Amino acid sequence: MTAPIHRPMQAILDVAAAAALRAPSVLNTQPWHWTAHERSLDLRADPHRQLTGLDPEGRMLTISCGAALDYALIALRTEGYPARVELLPDPNDPELLASVYPLERTPAGPEHYRRYQTTLRRRTDRRPFGPEPVAEDMLAALTEAAFVHGVHVHVVQDHQVPALAAAAGYAAAAELADSADRADLRQWTRRATGAADGLPTNVTVPGRPRPVPLRPFAEDLAGKLDAGPGDDSGTRYLILWGNQDGRRAWLRAGQALSSLLLTAAELGLATSPMTDLVEVPGTRVALRRLLSWQGHPYAVVRVGAAAADLGVPAAHRRAHDDVVTLDGDRS
Ligand SMILES: Cc1cc2nc3c(=O)[nH]c(=O)nc-3n(C[C@H](O)[C@H](O)[C@H](O)COP(=O)(O)O)c2cc1C
Structure with a gap:
């Protein structure tokens, strides 16, 4: 019988940071960097990857890093380690967004393995969804999933959809009319072949009329993913918000x-997330109106039944060594 292989904690933290590369991020910028210490893992924002036109305050950059944190914690839990997380642990080090401290080993359960498997196959699907309605108990489960992190979900009501559509049209026009925003969109949708980040054209769909328009990304971007038979007639729109x-x-x-x-x-x-509505200050106000002024919107997500048979190709990710540093000098 072979003895179990003992892996140092730093190697496990390294695996968790690498797994977080699959997290969603605005325009697939992957704007983070991890340092795996002997007994802790630090998440930093990468300011060189901030969208200076679209995201001057770093809202989308920080939300993207929060998603990466969730992915890292899922991987760590699957390795057998729940963790304590300190958000913004050092006021003198603003780029340090979170430090993760693994707790005592507790074997992972089936729900942890299932969630980890889901991180491998989840994709952003920008194709129009089918007519099947999203069941109320599923909407409740999505609301609960966000509320675990203290974030509320507003399910846009049918009578609010025209206002959401008008806001989406305005957000798209405003970003295309702004030269700094356009420069960001061009930079991250026109990466060289084989690039490890940004949006490839095989994951974006050709523009077509929809009940609520999607962001066009760039004036002349020709999406190459077949839009399929959907018409977004069963699609629901969720606004994530908080105080x-x-x-x-x-x-x-x-x-x-x-x-x-x-x-x-x-x-x-x-x-698929739709965050141009949050990026543009005027449509952020329009979303607040849909929330009856009760909080601040963070993201809009469209959700529905996929209408196409085929899956969406994976958008590329950066290499491990670009994103994770191993450091032995802190425990
Ligand atoms: C904060 C944030 C904002 C995003 N905004 C949009 C958006 O407005 N439109 C869109 O189509 N996708 C949006 N996405 C999805 C990303 O483009 C997507 O996660 C990235 O390209 C990687 O692809 P994947 O999600 O299929 O792994 C957003 C994702 C995040 C985390």
Whole structure:
């Protein structure tokens, strides 16, 4: 009988950080960097990957990092380690977004393995969804998935959809009219062949009329993914929101967004975030109106039944060594 292989904690933290590369991020910028210490894992924002036109405050960058944190914690839990997390642990080090401290080993259960498997197959699906309605108990499960992180979900009501559609049209036009926003969109949708980040054209769909328009990404971007037979007639729109609007709240929003997207995938639902509505200040106000002014919107997610038979190709990810540093000098 062979003895169990003992792996140092730093190697396990390294695996968790690498697994977080699969997390969703705005325009697939993957704007984070991890340092695996001997007994803790640090998550930092990568300011060089911030969208300076679309995201001057770093809202989407921070939400993306929150999603990566959720993915890392899922991988760590699957390795047998629950963890304690400190958000923004050092006021003098603003790029340090979170430190993760593994707790005593507790074997993972089937639900942890299932969630980890879901991180491998979840994709953003921008194709129009089918006419099947999203069941109320599924909407309740998505709401619960976000609320675990203290984030609320508003399910846009049918009578609010025209206002959401008008806001989406306005957000798209506003970003295309702004030269700094356009520069960001061009930079991250026109990566060289084989690039490890940004949006490839095989995951975006050709523009077509929909009840609520999707962001066009760039004026002349020709999406190559077949849009399929859907018409978005059964699609629901969820607004993630909370009482605070700042970096701590955005990190929690990212964890909640990840949790909601993964729960949706486990329920067999397709999703895509629509955050131009939050990026543009004027449409952020329009979303607040839909929330009856009760909080701050973090993201909009469309959810529905995938109408196409084929899956969505995976968007590329950066290499492990670009994103994770191993450091032995702290325990
Ligand atoms: C904070 C955030 C904002 C996003 N905004 C949008 C968006 O407005 N439109 C869109 O189609 N996808 C959006 N996405 C999805 C990303 O483009 C997607 O996660 C990334 O390209 C990686 O692809 P994947 O999700 O299929 O792994 C967003 C994701 C995050 C985390």
